[in-house]
Amino acid sequence: MKTYLPPRFVVERDDSRCIRCEVCVNQCTFDVHAYDAQDDEIRSREENCVGCHRCVVFCPTEALTIRRNPLDYRENYNWRPEIIEDIIKQSETGGVLLTGMGNDKSYRVYWDHLVLNASQVTNPSIDPLREPMELTTYLGRKPDKLEFGPLGLKTDLTSQVKIEVPVMFSAMSYGAVSLNVQESLARAATQMGTLWNTGEGGLHPKLCKYGGNTTVQVASGRFGVHPQYLDIARVVEIKIGQGAKPGIGGHLPGEKVSAEVATTRMIPRGTDALSPAPQHDIYSIEDLAQLVYALKEATNYTKPVGVKIAAVHNSAAIASGMVRAGADIVVLDGLRGATGAAPKIIRDNVGIPIELALASVDDRLRREGIRNQASVVIAGGIRNSGDVAKAIALGADAVYIGTAALVALGCTICQQCHTGKCTWGICTSDLRLTKRVNPDIGARRLSNLLRGWSLELKDILGGMGINALESLRGNRLHLRGVGLTDTELEILGVRMAGS
Amino acid sequence: MISSSMTESQTVKVDARALSHRELNAKLRELTSNGANRIELHNVYGQRYIGTDLGKPVRIDIFGTPGNDLGAFMHGPRIVVHGNAQDGCGNTMDDGEITVHGHAGDILGLSARGGKIFIKEDVGYRAGIHMKEYQDKKPVAVIGGTAQDFLGEYMAGGILVVLGLNLKEGERHKASFIGTGMHGGAIYVRGEVQPFQLGKEVGVVELDENDSSFLAELVREFASRFNYKAEKILQRKFAKLFPLYLRPYGRLYAY
Numbered sequence: 001m002k003t004y005l006p007p008r009f010v011v012e013r014d015d016s017r018c019i020r021c022e023v024c025v026n027q028c029t030f031d032v033h034a035y036d037a038q039d040d041e042i043r044s045r046e047e048n049c050v051g052c053h054r055c056v057v058f059c060p061t062e063a064l065t066i067r068r069n070p071l072d073y074r075e076n077y078n079w080r081p082e083i084i085e086d087i088i089k090q091s092e093t094g095g096v097l098l099t100g101m102g103n104d105k106s107y108r109v110y111w112d113h114l115v116l117n118a119s120q121v122t123n124p125s126i127d128p129l130r131e132p133m134e135l136t137t138y139l140g141r142k143p144d145k146l147e148f149g150p151l152g153l154k155t156d157l158t159s160q161v162k163i164e165v166p167v168m169f170s171a172m173s174y175g176a177v178s179l180n181v182q183e184s185l186a187r188a189a190t191q192m193g194t195l196w197n198t199g200e201g202g203l204h205p206k207l208c209k210y211g212g213n214t215t216v217q218v219a220s221g222r223f224g225v226h227p228q229y230l231d232i233a234r235v236v237e238i239k240i241g242q243g244a245k246p247g248i249g250g251h252l253p254g255e256k257v258s259a260e261v262a263t264t265r266m267i268p269r270g271t272d273a274l275s276p277a278p279q280h281d282i283y284s285i286e287d288l289a290q291l292v293y294a295l296k297e298a299t300n301y302t303k304p305v306g307v308k309i310a311a312v313h314n315s316a317a318i319a320s321g322m323v324r325a326g327a328d329i330v331v332l333d334g335l336r337g338a339t340g341a342a343p344k345i346i347r348d349n350v351g352i353p354i355e356l357a358l359a360s361v362d363d364r365l366r367r368e369g370i371r372n373q374a375s376v377v378i379a380g381g382i383r384n385s386g387d388v389a390k391a392i393a394l395g396a397d398a399v400y401i402g403t404a405a406l407v408a409l410g411c412t413i414c415q416q417c418h419t420g421k422c423t424w425g426i427c428t429s430d431l432r433l434t435k436r437v438n439p440d441i442g443a444r445r446l447s448n449l450l451r452g453w454s455l456e457l458k459d460i461l462g463g464m465g466i467n468a469l470e471s472l473r474g475n476r477l478h479l480r481g482v483g484l485t486d487t488e489l490e491i492l493g494v495r496m497a498g499s
Numbered sequence: 500m501i502s503s504s505m506t507e508s509q510t511v512k513v514d515a516r517a518l519s520h521r522e523l524n525a526k527l528r529e530l531t532s533n534g535a536n537r538i539e540l541h542n543v544y545g546q547r548y549i550g551t552d553l554g555k556p557v558r559i560d561i562f563g564t565p566g567n568d569l570g571a572f573m574h575g576p577r578i579v580v581h582g583n584a585q586d587g588c589g590n591t592m593d594d595g596e597i598t599v600h601g602h603a604g605d606i607l608g609l610s611a612r613g614g615k616i617f618i619k620e621d622v623g624y625r626a627g628i629h630m631k632e633y634q635d636k637k638p639v640a641v642i643g644g645t646a647q648d649f650l651g652e653y654m655a656g657g658i659l660v661v662l663g664l665n666l667k668e669g670e671r672h673k674a675s676f677i678g679t680g681m682h683g684g685a686i687y688v689r690g691e692v693q694p695f696q697l698g699k700e701v702g703v704v705e706l707d708e709n710d711s712s713f714l715a716e717l718v719r720e721f722a723s724r725f726n727y728k729a730e731k732i733l734q735r736k737f738a739k740l741f742p743l744y745l746r747p748y749g750r751l752y753a754y
Contacts, residue, residue: 092753096751097753220629221610222629225572225610226612227572251751268656271683272746272747274629274682276653281590290567291568293548294572294590297547
């Protein structure tokens with residue numbers, strides 16, 4: 001069938017700069033560039049270009065420019081090019097449209113409508129370069145009250161996890177991302193005193209040594225979940241849902257289940273790894289409590305058990321149930337949370353923005369007097385340290401970053417994760433591509449990112465005259481809203497700027 | 500494994516009455532780490548997760564009714580229930596054995612990757628759901644009675660055997676949607692199952708020689724635990740249910 005899809009991008013090659021080195025030919029996994037030996041010319045199949053910019057970055061003479069193909073359909077606000085092209089694609093394939101990464105639609109980004117406070121005159125700001133500034137965060141259930149005896153603290157604390165920076169790496173499974181990516185994350189987390197997360201694909205033996213900085217996931221497929229996996233981990237996280245695809249299970253296609261991926265998932269090579277939509281032992285809050293305590297028993301109460309849900313309409317009530325079910329960490333993944341593969345229609349239309357979910361969950365747990373019983377961690381669209389500070393002020397204990405971490409490794413968010421052809425070698429199990437991420441360099445890039453954000457967070461705190469992140473946590477007076485309606489301000493629990 | 504010559508005096512008896520699941524499991528951890536290899540639990544009233552986190556081939560006899568998630572994430576123990584088991588028996592089990600002299604509830608052996616489960620009588624819904632196998636690990640569940648709907652749903656590996664010993668002459672098995680989404684493993688059914696009871700991803704074949712000898716061995720193991728005669732059970736015809744497609748959901752997507 002002839003495709004009616006026009007090329008998305010235009011490849012411009014400056015012939016006076018091109019030295020026919022074929023780097024672009026070798027770097028592109030979508031077969032855009034090809035060398036024609038007869039004419040000594042590099043030609044392009046622009047219809048294949050996904051705009052990943054791998055060739056642009058690696059062209060030694062900067063001969064390449066990739067531009068959006070100006071799609072001059074007749075102007076129509078309703079029938080935009082993307083919508084037209086989705087219909088074309090489905091009429092040619094008859095399938096569910098798949099995509100990767102997070103929701104790219106123009107839903108309001110509330111972080112961009114929140115501003116932070118700073119000290120002026122009436123209270124002094126602090127210079128973090130010369131004064132101690134604390135970002136240390138403890139995740140886990142906190143007691144209702146503390147009792148002290150002559151020998152000190154009498155209250156038995158449940159297991160707490162100390163992280164030095166309130167930013168952790170989101171769940172990205174081996175199979176979705178490569179082992180080199182996971183190793184980069186694990187090493188950076190270890191260097192920076194935070195946690196990385198295995199996702200639901202099990203733990204590769206090579207990464208067991210980073211166990212003290214590892215969160216392991218238990219999801220509906222239960223892939224790679226065995227006693228050693230639970231023993232090694234610092235935190236066990238039950239995955240109920242994911243912001244990119246709330247309510248949807250996952251299918252890791254057989255062709256991505258390589259020999260190595262099969263080892264960590266503990267399934268035969270080449271079989272589809274199906275994660276059912278629900279966990280079939282959890283149909284209620286009571287059932288969730290059962291799995292939470294099954295995992296606590298299986299690990300002899302030595303580590304916190306978290307529960308991750310996608311942020312949906314009634315998250316606040318669900319989160320209350322999760323805390324009562326024994327979750328030590330409540331993880332909320334918002335509308336803009338990313339994925340290695342999800343139906344586009346789900347990614348783009350299901351769930352709620354994380355800012356609103358966080359505000360309502362924190363508020364609900366406080367009103368019920370159970371906020372201390374669990375840490376709240378959010379994921380889905382955290383882009384910089386400003387977002388982190390705003391999230392902490394809205395009530396989060398810590399945040400997860402996924403997309404931002406991948407961007408640090410080279411990702412340009414071209415949204416082709418589901419194809420397995422990631423030119424940056426991130427979201428693929430093709431061994432020719434995975435070596436494009438060098439764990440030495442990857443870990444350094446990620447550590448650098450966290451270091452930069454830590455310094456910025458300290459600057460933000462110092463400017464507010466605060467010397468510990470704990471003092472900003474849930475302190476919404478340090479936030480003001482700009483360009484928000486009364487209802488939005490009310491849900492966020494934030495006053496209008498100027499008031 | 501436990502030697503059959505072990506004397507009664509080496510058995511540790513625990514009165515589980517009024518113990519919470521946390522206290523009971525702590526007791527089991529303590530006993531097994533002190534070297535107990537045969538434990539009897541008496542007056543068990545619904546305590547959950549019995550047998551988890553022990554990691555040793557200890558034999559545990561349970562008198563009373565254990566609660567949900569019996570042997571969850573279990574690796575090693577041999578549990579014998581002298582009564583009924585509840586939901587989630589053998590949940591995500593890795594290795595070991597559970598024998599139940601009675602019924603078991605829903606999601607028997609959910610996501611189990613190894614070990615053996617023998618149930619004397621009936622089981623509830625979704626037995627064997629998402630069981631999977633890996634290298635030399637192959638979970639096995641043998642059910643003496645019949646099962647409810649969605650038997651072997653999403654099954655990705657392992658072996659389910661349903662014997663239907665309590666079905667009357669001409670009475671068919673209870674379950675519908677058997678093997679829905681199944682993409683690995685096998686289900687052996689003794690007694691009558693109509694095509695409408697099967698999930699659309701499931702095929703039916705007669706047993707070949709390999710199947711028969713493998714199955715005979717399993718049935719003998721089952722029979723020895725409950726004092727049945729294996730030969731009598733094996734006289735009746737079995738059908739083998741198998742996944743028609745290894746990738747049932749491979750053609751859903753537009754890339």
